[in-house]
Amino acid sequence: MDLETALLHGYPVIDQMTGASSIPKYQASTFHQENFREHDGYTYTRFGNPTIEAAETCMAKLEHGRHGLAFSSGMAAINAALFLLSQGDHIVLCHDIYGGTFQTLTEMLVRFGISYTFVKGQEPKNWEQAIRPETKLFYLETPSNPLLNVVDIEAVVSIAKKNHIQTICDNTFMTPIYQNPLTLGVDLVVQSATKFLNGHSDVVAGFLVMNDDHLYQRLKKHQKMLGAILGVEEAWLFLRGVKTLALRMEKSVTTAVLLAEHLQRKNQVSRVYYPGLASHPGQLVHQKQASSGGAVLSFELLSTEAVYGLFDAIKLPIVAVSLGGVESILSYPWQMSHGCMSEQDRLAAGVTPALVRLSVGIESLADLTADLDQALDKVNPSH
Ligand SMILES: Cc1ncc(COP(=O)(O)O)c(C=O)c1O
Structure with a gap:
């Protein structure tokens, strides 16, 4: 079955x-x-x-x-x-x-x-x-x-x-x-x-x-x-x-792949972490054991101020401590999921203050892309 x-x-x-x-x-x-x-x-x-x-x-x-x-x-x-x-x-x-x-x-x-x-x-x-x-x-x-x-x-x-x-x-x-x-x-x-x-x-x-x-x-x-x-x-x-897990995942993953590729092209984003991208160092191993890159991606901006600017400007994703909802969820690991670790431990684990995590929901790709673009433009209007 x-x-x-x-x-x-x-x-x-x-x-x-x-x-x-x-x-x-x-x-x-x-x-x-x-x-x-x-x-x-x-x-x-x-x-x-x-x-x-x-x-x-x-x-x-x-x-x-x-x-x-x-x-x-x-x-x-x-x-x-x-x-x-x-x-x-x-x-x-x-x-x-x-x-x-x-x-x-x-x-x-x-x-x-x-x-x-x-x-x-x-x-x-x-x-x-x-x-x-x-x-x-x-x-x-x-x-x-x-x-x-x-x-x-x-x-x-x-x-x-x-x-x-x-x-x-x-x-x-x-x-x-x-x-x-x-x-x-x-x-x-x-x-x-x-x-x-x-x-x-x-x-x-x-x-x-x-x-x-x-x-x-x-x-x-x-x-x-x-x-x-x-x-x-x-x-x-x-x-x-x-019961709707498969349907939800299919929609979220399709959007996540395209958003990861889109974010990679943005000047305000210094790095995208997503195991479905060819640029991900673990992509080959991941492909061997999993059939998708999933619906969560993280990306790094150029500074902590840029992160604050993004969170101030974003409109569609809820800003919350979680992932995996039908709604997209933007979170700030530095203070949220990993805030209980010491600064030294967070940095040792590679969790920096410029890192943002996005759990992609089932909204339309066009709306999510437009929202991320407008928020990133506010972070650095010259790009
Ligand atoms: C990968 C992972 N494992 C475990 C947990 C803990 O789950 P819960 O919040 O349901 O206790 C979380 C929560 O964010 C998580 O992201």
């Missing part, structure tokens, strides 16, 4: 009890048990709920995994995954990961005796060189947020497997439509469904997807023990939003 079809028919979409065309919101915290010694599968929503399970089955299907687990946010999913680590363990991560993941490691897990090494993930040998006897996990994000750096998933997985290390891949930017890390040997996929999967900027949600039964049992326990489950209402909204 193609993914476009699976989005509509590949998981429980019809309510078994009534035939309703969408799984109802089973808005209950607890379930009556005729006989308390046995139950029909559901006892308490933190342990399991039919609406939430439909969302989990949906994500497992889309990511080509056997098991899905839903969480109250992408960060809750990431934290549940990082709790695979124990005191004394070591994790290797790519340099420019999502700021929240960076913060969890450097401010929280470090207090529990977990150590970490950040590497420039584009070079597989950097992962190998960072391995220590106590290394348990590799954590990669490709393309990365916000610089769209590309990690060679298969190369890194092969190093990990040789060294009995598990790999986690944050697949939020590509979505399962364009990249399937589990089929490339990754053990665990992270998704912030807040972004493209839900797609309407009205839900915060996260998922973990995996194949291994033992890993699933461990993480199912983490879900239950940490308690950051997805709400029933959010699970239902996710199930509604995800």
